[in-house]
Amino acid sequence: MSENRVPEEIQENAAHEAAKLGIGTDEWVAQHEERTARKKGLKGVPQFIDESIPAWARWVVLLAAAFAFGAFVDNQYLLRIGVNLGLFVMLSYGLNIVMGYAGLLDLGYVAFYGIGAYGYALMSSEQLGHHWSTWLSVLIIIIGTALLGYIVSLPARRLFGDYLAIVTLFFGQVFVQLVLASDNITFPWADDYVDITAGANGIPGIDPFSFFGHKFLNIRDYYWLLLVLVALLTITISRINRTRIGRAWRTIREDALAAESMGVMVNRLKTMAFVTGAAIAGLAGAIFAAMQSAVFVSGFDMPLMTMIYAAVILGGSGSLAGAVMGAIVMSVLPEVLRVTNYSEILFLAVLVLTLAAVGKSVKRFTINIVSIALIGFAVKILLGFASIKITPTEEWVVGPVSRALSHWMYVPLDRVLWGNCAFVILIVLIAYFTTTTPRIKTILLPIIGYLGIFLWEVRLVTDVNTTRQLLIGAMLVVLMITRPQGFLGKPRVEVL
Amino acid sequence: MSYLGQQLVNGLTLGGVYALIALGYTLVYGVLQILNFAHGDVYMVGAFIGFFVMVGLGGPLAPSVPVAIMVLIMFLVAMLGTGLLGIVIERFAYRPLRNSTRIAPLISALGVSILLQNAALLLFSANIRTYDTSSYIPSTLGFSFADITIDGVRLFVLVLSIALMFGLARWVNTTQVGRAMRAIAYDRDAAVMMGIDVDKVIRWTFFVSAALAGAAGVMNGLLLRGVSNGMGLVPGLKGFTAAVIGGIGSIPGAMLGGLLLGVVESLAQGYLSTNFSDTITFALLIVVMLLKPNGLLGKRAIVKA
Structure with missing residues (x-):
């Protein structure tokens, strides 16, 4: 055994x-x-990949793929996904420096992104009537966000761990609230109010980037810009990580007190991490604003923050490859889910893989699949006798997969109600599943599988945003429990 | 003068709600040193449970039981429901991480928060619901005192929140579980060696902390604010601010911080700017954190690393 x-x-x-x-x-x-x-089975796969393929080969393959994507893809929508991915990678890199290397829990990181975006918007739109040159505004943004990063890093000198997280979290909230409130500022000496940020309405009509007389009108321009930037950042950050500074950052992360007693300038290095991360986020924000040509403050709030954290942590904090991987999962996967056809296939694939992982042997796996199929037919027959109204197939079908499934699965007329019931039951069953004995687990597994398919097809497949958020939430919890260091991160002992 | 008095009364009512949320953060932090970021969403669930209990009892216009009993049942069911939810969250999202890294429970809490918000969105849709309190508790109820009016709902919320705080203080100070809780907060390893069942005490802590949040959620609904799936974020942050200002881990601190925050916020709204009141609150927190990192009543933490 x-x-x-x-x-x-x-x-x-x-x-x-x-x-x-x-x-x-x-x-x-x-x-x-x-x-x-080394773990056996599916759990060992990430580790196997990590150990068997050399780092440079992975980067070359990635770069070639990214290059080919930019050169051959003409679809605007796909290019936009690519640009979003680039921005996401930049943000993950920045956060990776602050949190992954230096171990500073900065929950207000996304505010720098917002400041970059709003800064560019204010300097290049009709909002304040400025149309400054791209060079100038980008330079101001980088310097400005770096300075702000310096200011935010000052509390980091005094505060540790959770307390730093609190202060930075509120820094982020102050940014959001300030932008929301700054559309209507009254001064005692003036009668009229001043509108700086347009509040929740956002700032539209932002100028695109323009370098050497070349205006960035096509989204492909931004793609190339981001590709170059990400490539440069990858090289720079991975080299910094190998210098004294990088080593010192990691020492601080592991044990700030010990680092200090070894002569590491803890405060200065914390500041450097904050400043670098902030400047990267600010630059990304400026690019985002120019590409999108409109900014809204709601886009720089907690939801994006959790997405970036999820990306860095999923990939493995402290690993650049991990940050890229996390960014891909977090920014491309939602787009895949948006197309119902793909999302159905993806869901079934994940379900089958999960069953394979849980079942452990081929025999078990087959039994599970067959039981799920049998449950489906049984439910269809039973509920058919109860003569509950069903949705006509042509109304419900969203893709080829559901067309095939419609012969097997029972789709009630009131899909919201039944879907909600299935959702609640499914959650209760999964909770029970994780705590119960192996014998009951084998019985429960097919039921959970069936309910999962039912819920997905009846309810989730049409409600993309909610589904995406639910999946991210569940993934964060499960990941923390099963593999807290992320997929490509190295497990480490924490000194408390 | 009467304006100031009125703002103070409003601030205290608001502060009572914040204090209840803050107590939840503080209790959990005291025992586990975890920032329970899902707390604001538990509060949201509480508000929803209260709403559906009200609808189940005939709705705001034609309640099938006397109003007092209806409100009582709303509070009881909401507190029980959120309390159980708290236990479930602890069991599945925090207990497996008890010996994990420092950041893991924080991320897991973020995950739970996203899960709860979106589960609510899926189940209850994005519609904003209101308790419609004025149709069964008339706004003329209440009393005036030297130009300051306290309407019935505010008075009730204020009294109930103070009663709950006293109840909690008694529970922590006199019951066996409360004593065990303080012992664990003081030194977990020593508490274990004294034969204290840590799991049981942590379960109780989460139950009580979540139940308080549930009560705060129903109060929020009664004070005529909308109930929706995203409502937990800002009050959650405010309650958290209150806990931190008072000194996280300290129970009197959370009460003081909550009341203080409510008063400051309502004064800022009344005298400075309605727009910037949230900015002022959060800026206040940053200043307090920098000047007195352990909060007003917090004990000085001994930090090794």
């Missing part, structure tokens, strides 16, 4: 026991070797 199979339950018990004992730290350190050992 292999080491990794049985002990799941025992391990769980042991972990539970350890938590009960409360001396987790020692146990943790003791188990370190075992935990870093």
